[in-house]
Structures are given as C-alpha cells and as structure tokens.
Amino acid sequence: MPSIVRAVYFSPTHTTKAIVREVASALSAPLSATIETTDLTLPRQRPTDVSCNADDVLVFGFPVYAGRVPVLLRDEFAHLEGHGTPAVIVGLYGNRHFDDALLEAADLLSERGFNVVAAGAFIGEHSLTARVGTGRPDSADIAVAQRFGAQMGARLAQSRSVPEPTIEGNRPYRELKPGADVRPITTDACTNCGVCVACCPLGIIDEDDPALVDAGCLHCRACVKSCPEDAKYFSSEPTDRLIAMLESKCLERKEPQLFW
Incomplete structure (x- = not known):
C-alpha cells in the first residue's frame, strides 16, 4: 500500500x-x-x-x-x-x-x-x-x-x-486562565455580506445580523482579516492591555525552532 x-x-x-x-x-x-x-x-x-x-x-x-x-x-x-x-x-x-x-x-x-x-x-x-x-x-x-x-x-x-x-x-502545562468574554465590534460599514459568518471557526456570528456574536470567541481575528469593508475590530480593556504588552516586548523577530 x-x-x-x-x-x-x-x-x-x-x-x-x-x-x-x-x-x-x-x-x-x-x-x-x-x-x-x-x-x-x-x-x-x-x-x-x-x-x-x-x-x-x-x-x-x-x-x-x-x-x-x-x-x-x-x-x-x-x-x-x-x-x-x-x-x-x-x-x-x-x-x-x-x-x-x-x-x-x-x-x-x-x-x-x-x-x-x-x-x-x-x-x-x-x-x-x-x-x-x-x-x-x-x-x-x-x-x-x-x-x-x-x-x-x-x-x-x-x-x-x-x-x-x-x-x-x-x-x-501552562495554566489556562478563564478568558475575558471579548467579542468583535462591528461598525456601520458592515454590509451584511456574510463573509465573517462563513469564516468563523466557532460559528458564533449571527447569519442575519453579523454584529451579534455569541460567547466563546477565540480572538483569532478571522472575521477581522476577512472583512472586505474593515468593519470588524477588537477593543476592550483586557485586549488593549495585552496588545500594549505585545507591542512593547514582542517586536523583535523570532525564528522558527525545530525539534527532531
């Protein structure tokens, strides 16, 4: 075979x-x-x-x-x-x-x-x-x-x-702390095209109203990156703090690590 x-x-x-x-x-x-x-x-x-x-x-x-x-x-x-x-x-x-x-x-x-x-x-x-x-x-x-x-x-x-x-x-393994219930925000630029609905890995974006997102978001930003109108974004106190930390400490380029 x-x-x-x-x-x-x-x-x-x-x-x-x-x-x-x-x-x-x-x-x-x-x-x-x-x-x-x-x-x-x-x-x-x-x-x-x-x-x-x-x-x-x-x-x-x-x-x-x-x-x-x-x-x-x-x-x-x-x-x-x-x-x-x-x-x-x-x-x-x-x-x-x-x-x-x-x-x-x-x-x-x-x-x-x-x-x-x-x-x-x-x-x-x-x-x-x-x-x-x-x-x-x-x-x-x-x-x-x-x-x-x-x-x-x-x-x-x-x-x-x-x-x-x-x-x-x-x-x-590293302890997984309960994540904050942060969901993407949708602006008035949304045209209800359904692209974000189709690409969400959890299927939690409402088909009829993409501004409605159920709990459980992974923060993968598939919806943000796929939106043709740039109508989705994340903003909250927890995510803003994390982004500030990342942008202050994690900008230096890292290279792939291989184990074999």
Whole structure:
C-alpha cells in the first residue's frame, strides 16, 4: 500500500495551513507518497475521523493560543487514530512564545497511537495586532518549512524508527486562565455580506445580523482579516492591555525552532 502524508490542520487565518502544506509537500517527495488534507477549521468540518496506517505520516498543525493547544481542538484528538504512525507537529505562534503547546500536542498524539518524530514552532502575525509578527510566515519561514519537511522525509525514507525528539515545554502545562468574554465590534460599514459568518471557526456570528456574536470567541481575528469593508475590530480593556504588552516586548523577530 502506498504511503500517504496526511496533512491535518486548524487554521482560522490560513497561516498554519500555509506552513503545514509546505512541510507535507516537501516531506512527501522522498517517500513517493501522496498527500491527503483534512481541514478542521470550520464547525461543519469537525469532527473528522482520520485513521493512519504505520506506513503513513501525519503532519498536524495548529495556532498556539496562550501557550497551549487550542481548547476546541482537544476533542478532535479522539478522532485521530495512529498505528505507530510517525507524526510531525507544526505549531504557529504570534512571536511571543509557544510555551507548552508543542509538548502538549505531542502527548495528545502519543495517546492516540502516533510516534512523534519531529516538531516545529513557526511564527505568524499575532492574532491581536499586526505589529507583532508582521507578515509572517514570510518567504524565509516558508523556506525553513520546506527544508524541515524534506529532511524529515529523507530520514523517514531511510528508517521509520526515528527516535522521539526532546520538545521544549513543561509538564504540568501552562495554566489556562478563564478568558475575558471579548467579542468583535462591528461598525456601520458592515454590509451584511456574510463573509465573517462563513469564516468563523466557532460559528458564533449571527447569519442575519453579523454584529451579534455569541460567547466563546477565540480572538483569532478571522472575521477581522476577512472583512472586505474593515468593519470588524477588537477593543476592550483586557485586549488593549495585552496588545500594549505585545507591542512593547514582542517586536523583535523570532525564528522558527525545530525539534527532531
């Protein structure tokens, strides 16, 4: 049976998707493998069962939120099934730090029968401010992702018995404090086009009145970035404080970190 590289990702603003696809494409070439993609971003796409054979390779990607795996993805791991399948983790963070997210993902995948063989922490534009991680991932990040995938593909082509890497992070994981109930604000420029409704990963924007947003917002800014009229934005005391901290302490460019 031919090998399949299964690219699975959650990517509200498409940056994680970009890195995962580059890694998966480069990884597949040395293995002469096909690529199958599973997008977990939208509510109608979850849950999706993904079963991997021992000859397959899983590339699993997600954005880092508060130094952890996104909470809504935790249930999705129960729908992933590995049989000693090599797994490569891609975590995309907003130029602050990825904290314990990669380690947490490795633990969750190991519980589902995967052998984690590599992990990469890549940088994307921060979800709350475009001044932090501006334009990331950029061409240099893409080149790193391509080399990362190609080198892992070559290693796996030689032997599937690749030792588990030491991934940066701590157990117990970084504590997740209750988030403030902050929702996007909609201006009078809104034309009710429905773009934000269609791209919300939680499906919490009202179809008839996009200014109405239910509780549970991830602050991923998919609605803000996708709005053709620039009619959505975030502003609140908690988010303004966080943005001020990020813009004062996290402007210096960070580079991808690879663990293998």
